[in-house]
Amino acid sequence: MRPEPEAALSHHTAVPRPRCAERIGLARLTRAAEAGHDLRPLWRRLIARLLDGSIEAGEGLDLSLIAQLLGDKEAGLAIQHAILSSHQLFRSPCAAKPPRLRVLALAAATDMGSNTPIEFLLESSGIELTTLYVMPDIDWPDWLPDHDVAIVIASDSEDCRGALDKIAQAMTHWPRPLLNPPQRIGNLDRDKLHGLLDGIEGLEIPPTTGASREQLTEISLSVLSPSDISVGISFPIIVRPRGSHAGKGLAKLDDAAAVESYLGAHPQESFFISRFVDYRSDDGLFRKYRIVFIDRKPYACHLAISDRWDIWYLNAAMAASSDKRSEEAAFMRTFDSGFAQRHRAALAGLSKRIGLDYFTVDCAETKQGSLLIFEADNTAIVHDMDPQDVFPYKVPQMRKVFEAFAAMLHRRSGRPCEAAA
Template structure:
């Protein structure tokens, strides 16, 4: 089944574009890196091909990812820019030939953390993934690659906004079902999420403001009070650079001196700021839950437990504690009967307000029984890279998540009867 010619999409030039370039892709490269494989020999080989002009487009995009995995984001983005200026279509490895279904992902030219890591969700599904990087200054392809369903994977970040706008202009004429509306993705950034979710029964979400560096400098000098920025803002404050991921630059500031020290260490132009909420459990530990919402239904992805408030899964050292892992296993195994049932009103409310086909949330449980929201987005990583020997309970749970995602794609494509085949 071929999609319609591109005449319905805006900005058609009439010139043909290259076909899909094959790539190793994000999932395989990240899996190799997390398993301890040395990617530097591959990086050196691909750099040589880049320098002598013999590199293929897919290899170039893989090189960009490797550079970012190795910690050189600036070089990775420069390589990505050079590749995407001449080629925008890429095909990821598929576990089945012919594929059971074809998905077209609409991505933005950004860092590896700012597009949905959809490869992890589809890696063993037998569903073929083609990614089209939507470039503001490059026209749409003359003809879309064959696909049964499309999905927007760009995020609500500054460097994705022009891609989201371009997709929004084209989506009313899209020849296939298109998931994750760009307009709805555009409501997820931290300073917008409070307005979207405020007032949901059983849900707490502290207001977050985006402030310029100059405002924080005034705060540090006490010429501006927290309440001048937002009515209920007070020390201690949570500060992070705008656009940061995975806790980078995240800090708790107890007073103006902390703000001054923070600014000395972070030369960014804009920041997100909110009041600190102490979400400690009765045992003194902090617990952060990651959930994935697929077609409105929540699924458990992980539980991180630590004695520090600024948790993400890696610094919680879950692999080192059998007690923590036992609690996470129970959380996953009893999720539908326990956590999801206990927070049904809050989870149903936020799924309806956000309205995306697929997204994730990070949250915590408060002592009063409410759910504390940290963030919601469409780009948090959901994966099965943890050791099955250490985390055996994750294997069936992540399979449940991946199967639900694949089933949604089949339903939305109108081929639900083929999902179980």
């Protein structure tokens, strides 16, 4: 897997074929969609090229992303599968030439939300990003593009397991420093995280256990109780389909009748359940914090405030409330001396046990003052797409996060920040 020139002769022509296909990439396409730009004309042009066989590999991967951004996940994954069957290396746009550093990201062939959205972190850094999609049924390339440091961006989801296993087998002879080792990513699954973090001072994490559809059906019939599946779980319970993210399928169920109704609306065969923790503040509002850890140091990412427990940033209506935004701005401004200091022991403990170079945590504060952990993963989006006129305080905070991430890559590569790869 030594670095080689980035072009090879095609078997069919004497024209050099680029090793790394160029693409628009996730960050630029998502930013355009969030800004209200219509992606359908680009979709139509690329679909025409796909159908007549003239599409380039990078264009095909962009087409897959556009389909998912337009809401057609099934079509997007089908296009991605077709592209990745013949090409696995892609280069994202870089803000500097020559680049200040070269990073190789190891991804899985999955949906757009199940790999670390690393492009957002590097978009303005001058660091070149090449992504290798690791395919369990396709051999490693006999070469790797030149890079200073590698990072695993595949998630702990079921469809990434094959890629993580394959990366783990190759780790011992990887030619460069490799961040976010796959064995540790596998510990982030919801039913494993409690066992990993349980017992940390000042931290609370309710046990989460897997439950089959048959088990939930028996609970709905009062044949079983939640505690029969896992000790310490009782009504009300939190349930979600296994593998779901961003609150999809998440529900609080108060009794057996609610379980029956939930199953009627969710056809999945496998779920996670846990006990519900009422984390309302004294003013009756719920507050969910997203913290990003970079090289063991925590940074504020966002604070969502809502009157509903099933809160994530998009349903908290932060843009509609100046009071909420003022509180979020204060949270970011005073993070190091406030939140991070208040939960110093808990944050240090979970960072050490998780052991990843980069990951995020969604959390809250209990009424007793403990840090309540909802989930930890390496794929939550960390971005600067919020409108600056509404959220002016986010720009400097996100810049701090992005700079910390770039500095970590330089540090771990052994190259000073001003050096090019």
